[in-house]
Amino acid sequence: MSVAAPQDGPWLDDAAGRLVRPYTVSNGRTKPSAPLDLLSLVMPTGALPAGQLGPEHSQALGLCDGRPTSVAExxxxxxxxxVVTKVLLADLVDCGALTAKAPGFRHHPTDRSLLEAxxxxxxRRL
Known part of the structure; x- marks a missing residue:
């Protein structure tokens, strides 16, 4: 069994995929404590998270890299x-490491042009 390279993230196996079920990452939680949707933008505050957070929290925080980033990205x-990502990001909002902003809609959220964009x-990111 060959384990994936570190850039693929922890707990991945080339043949089997993710070795840990996604909901174990959020300790089984399915409801974020902060109101986030897929188009919500999160941005790091520069504050270090207080307490012990998992490696996925650190990865999520690293993906924000100083610019507003959507939950979907x-x-x-x-x-x-x-939903697991929302729980992780809400944890980071709760500890002060991230701020979250609901998107300002110029269009209806199910507008085809918005979804295509x-x-x-x-x-482009992937």
Whole structure:
């Protein structure tokens, strides 16, 4: 069994995929403590998280790299379900390491052009 390279993240195996179920990352929690949706933007505050957080928390914080980043982008980079990513990001908001901002809609959130723009942005990032 060959374990994936570190850039693929911990707990990945080339043949088997993720070795740890996604919901163990969030300790089984499925409801974030902060109101986040896929288009919410999070940004690091510069404060270090207080307490012990998991490696996925550190990865999520590292993906923000000083600019507003959407929950959807972070979920795609972490290869985690959106609800698990929201829980991780809410933990970081709660400890003061991130701020979150709801998106300002010029369009309806299910507007086709908006969804296509999000998809194009995700494709460019991946």
């Amino acid at each position: 972070i979920a795609a980079q972490l290869r985690l379900p959106a 999000v998809l194009d942005g995700l494709r």
